[in-house]
Amino acid sequence: MKELKLINPDQTMALGQQIATQLQAGDVIVLNGDLGAGKTTFTKGLAQGLGVQRVIKSPTFTIIREYLDGRLPLYHMDVYRLENGGGDELGLDEYFDGDGVSVVEWAQFVEEDLPTDYLSITFTRQDQSGSTVRVAEIKAVGERFQALVAGLA
Template sequence: MPEESDYSVFVADEAAMVMLGQQIARATSGGEVIFLNGDLGMGKTTLSRGVLQGFGHQGSVKSPTYTLVEPYELGDLTVYHFDLYRLGDPEELEYLGIRDYFTEQSLCLIEWPERGEGVLPLADLLLTITVEQRGRRINLQAQTEKGRQLADKLKG
């Protein structure tokens, strides 16, 4: 049975995905870890772009497929956008100093989190993106109290 704070939302197009990302940005308070699950082309990077725009980022947002992480200093908060698609072994994250990224002054958006299993912390919010008709269905699952608070703000 799903938790009370678990729910899903339909996004019809790219603009709606960006808007959802902006809503996520407004609902965060810092220190959140958000996992973005979905096949290639589902809109994980588009959603991340919306989050970054929600914090005032004006530039382009590309998936950090080769660098693994791209930091965005946005006022008092740093958003770290991870793409672990090309990660060979979760242990490689230890060489990145992965634990240093997870602070109360950061928001970590992690694409392909299953590639870092065993090294990554528990996500506060797990987003799973799937195709539905011509749009996308995003299932939001809170996994911590902070994630429940975030999901509740998004629902409200």
């Protein structure tokens, strides 16, 4: 587990970019944190790091958006509106086992659908001398992401 302080949106994006360089097909990243915590901002940085040129929009109404123009396919999911068990209908397994990188916002709603290995990031707001910063708590679940987390600065 690692805790990083992110003092502005650029730092949130930079974390996404840094992680993107180390991703491979079938990787799953889950993002938790309240509305406005920085989940989509992080995903924008990650997309940039994968070389995605298209503009990343919040997938809130579509649940899944696919970006296929980067180094790896990026599947960006926001499951906030999902009903209980809706992860099955979405075919989340096929995305998770697929040829791309899956990023899931509000992953606590699909906890039972998650693979054995994934990278978990929880964003929280923290007030600091007049401004609001973010703290990212980054955790490797399973073996796959242990070294990546250990190497994060």
